Amino acid sequence: MTYPIVGMVGGGQLARMTQQAAIPLGVRLRVLAAAPEESAAQVVGDVFLGDEADLEDLRAFARGCDVLTFDHEHVPTGHLRALEADGTKVRPGPDALVHAQDKGVMREKLAAIGVPCPRNRIVADPADVAAFADEVGGWPVVLKTVRGGYDGKGVWVVRDAAQAEVPFQAGVPVLAEEKVDFARELAACVVRSPHGQAVAYPVVESVQVDGICHEVIAPAPDLSEERATEAQRIALTIAGELGVTGHLAVELFETRDGRILVNELAMRPHNSGHWTIDGAVTSQFENHLRAVLDLPLGDPRARAKWTVMVNVLGGDYPDMYHAYLHVMARDPGVKVHMYGKDVKPGRKVGHVTVCGDDLDDVRERAGHAAAYLRGSITE
Amino acid sequence: MTYPIVGMVGGGQLARMTQQAAIPLGVRLRVLAAAPEESAAQVVGDVFLGDEADLEDLRAFARGCDVLTFDHEHVPTGHLRALEADGTKVRPGPDALVHAQDKGVMREKLAAIGVPCPRNRIVADPADVAAFADEVGGWPVVLKTVRGGYDGKGVWVVRDAAQAEVPFQAGVPVLAEEKVDFARELAACVVRSPHGQAVAYPVVESVQVDGICHEVIAPAPDLSEERATEAQRIALTIAGELGVTGHLAVELFETRDGRILVNELAMRPHNSGHWTIDGAVTSQFENHLRAVLDLPLGDPRARAKWTVMVNVLGGDYPDMYHAYLHVMARDPGVKVHMYGKDVKPGRKVGHVTVCGDDLDDVRERAGHAAAYLRGSITE
Structure with a gap:
């Protein structure tokens, strides 16, 4: 057997549907899942149970895989760099993936390469959000924690400085964006x-x-x-x-x-x-x-x-x-x-x-x- | 989880491709394979290693399956009847499947229901094959063992009584058919x-x-x-x-x-x-x-x-x-x-x-x- 093994970190539905595509290609899909009843773990023969936030689990999972990829963006950048240093092929690599993990880094990069985005900047506190609202023509303003949001989580549409307090409670940097019409x-x-x-x-x-x-x-x-x-x-x-x-x-x-x-x-x-x-x-x-x-x-x-x-x-x-x-x-x-x-x-x-x-x-x-x-x- | 489990007997490519279809349906596919490296066993999470010709293996495999089906026709009819007697749903059932297992039974049934087939009959020995050749207008004649053939195996095109000796060596009944133009x-x-x-x-x-x-x-x-x-x-x-x-x-x-x-x-x-x-x-x-x-x-x-x-x-x-x-x-x-x-x-x-x-x-x-x-x- 000369077919490669692709390791996918995450046992959700994206890994599950990737298995449907791996079967006809003859490619072996290995999945890193937290539990055997996870969506992808039900339909893949080669399941590795472990913690995607634990570098040693990631290393053990990567051993024998020809390439590592992901069904989500939650693996810490530092771990990905360590895996690359071990010689593991990580695709997408940490230098690319950080733009999908950190909305602040993403906005900065897109501005640098001239891609049109809503007006935005990192804000320090509710008063700073009010200042940003003035800059973009008034409320409402969209606030996002730079990491950890998905499917509407980690995103708030706020209409005044009082409402702007909640997003700062997580202690994660907050990005303000104009509410696009x-x-x-x-x-x-x-x-x-x-x-x-x-x-x-x-x-x-x-x-x-x-x-x-x-x-x-x-x-x-x-x-x-x-x-x-x-x-x-x-x-x-x-x-x-x-x-x-x-x-x-x-x-x-x-x-x-x-x-x-x-x-x-x-x-x-x-x-x-x-x-x-x-x-x-x-x-x-x-x-x-x-x-x-x-x-x-x-x-x-x-x-x-x-x-x-x-x-x-x-x-x-x-x-x-x-x-x-x-x-x-x-x-x-x-x-x-x-x-x-x-x-x-x-x-x-x-x-x-x-x-x-x-x-x-x-x-x-x-x-x-x-x-x-x-x-x-x-x- | 209220989704059914389908047990497929056989670990070949048909079971492998069935897994591609089972994944989106949310149906769990369990495969009875002879070895873990078999085609389907590579891509299914729920593999039962056993012998498809062993009734107790079949029974153990069927336990917990909502229905049993097949990636080939090799399971003995008697075993299928025993599984049905246990209360297992077998689909197709033994009364249907025998027509795909035994070419003699198949020809007899198709004649009975008026489906057009090449002229055919069970033959006893090479001399009987020569008699059949006379009946259908001459050589060549197609000979098939009634059980066990696939992909050209178990099938012979013979041009005289001497060539007709080989198919009888297996000790399995032999079906003669006219060579259709x-x-x-x-x-x-x-x-x-x-x-x-x-x-x-x-x-x-x-x-x-x-x-x-x-x-x-x-x-x-x-x-x-x-x-x-x-x-x-x-x-x-x-x-x-x-x-x-x-x-x-x-x-x-x-x-x-x-x-x-x-x-x-x-x-x-x-x-x-x-x-x-x-x-x-x-x-x-x-x-x-x-x-x-x-x-x-x-x-x-x-x-x-x-x-x-x-x-x-x-x-x-x-x-x-x-x-x-x-x-x-x-x-x-x-x-x-x-x-x-x-x-x-x-x-x-x-x-x-x-x-x-x-x-x-x-x-x-x-x-x-x-x-x-x-x-x-x-x-």
Whole structure:
């Protein structure tokens, strides 16, 4: 057997879906998980139980892996540097990954390479936030802890100095950003190999509800070719300038006055790319694996006119499997993706995808299936 | 967790590809393998090492599984009946599966339900084969052991009574069949659930080399709609009359005088359906799982005008991974599927699939990728 072993740190759904892509490639996926019941640990033969924050666990996990990659951004930068010093291939490497871990570092770098962002700066205290509000034309202001946020956590929209006190309580540096008057949110996903080859997926529209991705439409409807190309160029520039290897998701605001601004970065497979499993010639998961192995990248083009992905959140009913009967009988074309996670209200436990020629029809079908699985509709 | 556990007997590539389909469904796949390095055992978390011919091993494996299914037809019928008597759901059940295990039983049943087959009968010895040759218009005659054959093994084309001696040496009953003057081989694949729902995949052309499937073209080129519907109807009739649950592949001859005759049956995912992973809305593996779980079946329709699958056989070079560099760089649209098997000359170790609008282009690309991986071409 001459096939490589890819070690993925993290046992969540991204590692689980990466296993789907690893199987046909013949690549062995080894997962570092905290517990055997984690999403990916259920479906991978080679599970290493350990603590991703413990350098010795990471070292033991990396032994025998040809390359290390990640299903999240939580591994401390210092540990990644130590692994590299050991001779382990870490992709993306710590110099790139820090931009997805620290929003302050990310904003500074994007400004330096000329990528358009919301106005922002690190703020010292609530009074400094008030000063920032004056600088950008008034409240509200967005505050973010520079590390540790995701899915709406670690992010606050504040309307006065009193409200601005909470974010400072964690003792982590706080970044202030202008509240962008956006028309919608887009995502530009690209994949880059160590060799420097890169591919860009079609730009998608991402519909958020309560700070959590609800729906992704590929491609973004009514997006001009110029705007789409600009978004892809921004993502490719970031990937190249930051030295990203693997999948990079760039979450974007499209403003009401016609500008594209960078919101967030993720250097791993990302929710805005789940549609590619069913909707693209090469999924984000396969291309992430190909990139970290420095294999030539696969065709990122869409396979259907429209692909819509809707996340399935946990509802009040713990048994989603029973809902398969209705969902599958109603629509033989819906693709169900479950993550093997216990259902908790509001928790992302899966997604559904529908491809087709008629956008309204595709959205209705995907939305219905997700809502029925959650239990928020009953017919 | 309320998701079911499907136990698949056999650790080959069919179980491996079933795991790819089980992951998004949230269904747990448990595999009975003979050794941990078997194809499926590499990629499944829940591997039971045992002997599929040992009833107590089968019983221990079945404990905790919601349903039992198969990646091959080798489990003795008596064992399956014993498992059913224990209360285990066995799908397909022994009464159906025997028709895929015993070619004599299969021919008798197909005659009884009026499905067209090559002329055939059980023969007692070489002299009886000569008598059969007279009955069907002369030599050559095809001889098959009623049990145990696959991929050209257990099948002989004999031109006289002297050549007819070898098949009888195994001590297994021998079936004689007329040598059909076929124009080409087709396959009609259907999936049927215990509930009685059934879906039919597009009829494909299967190109064999030395008795082994080399290439599958979906849909079969230049097949009239009438002929295609007839082939699907034959497969659906067999599935219904034999009480098949799960995937049924019906290998067919299209004769030069315009008839469709049944060659072989397989009651499991089958090589003639591998194209569905990339080329159909619902793969044969997903629909097999849905069927054995009695879930509503998924849309079997093709996603592209043409899909071509070519098997990758082992060649002289043991390192196929190295060939990925050229294959993937030459063609970003080719889908590689490797089975994690050691390369041995002539052994099926993977397949490649290409989808597209131009059949000549799609065939060239798939054929090139498979030949390069094998090492039979070097550029």
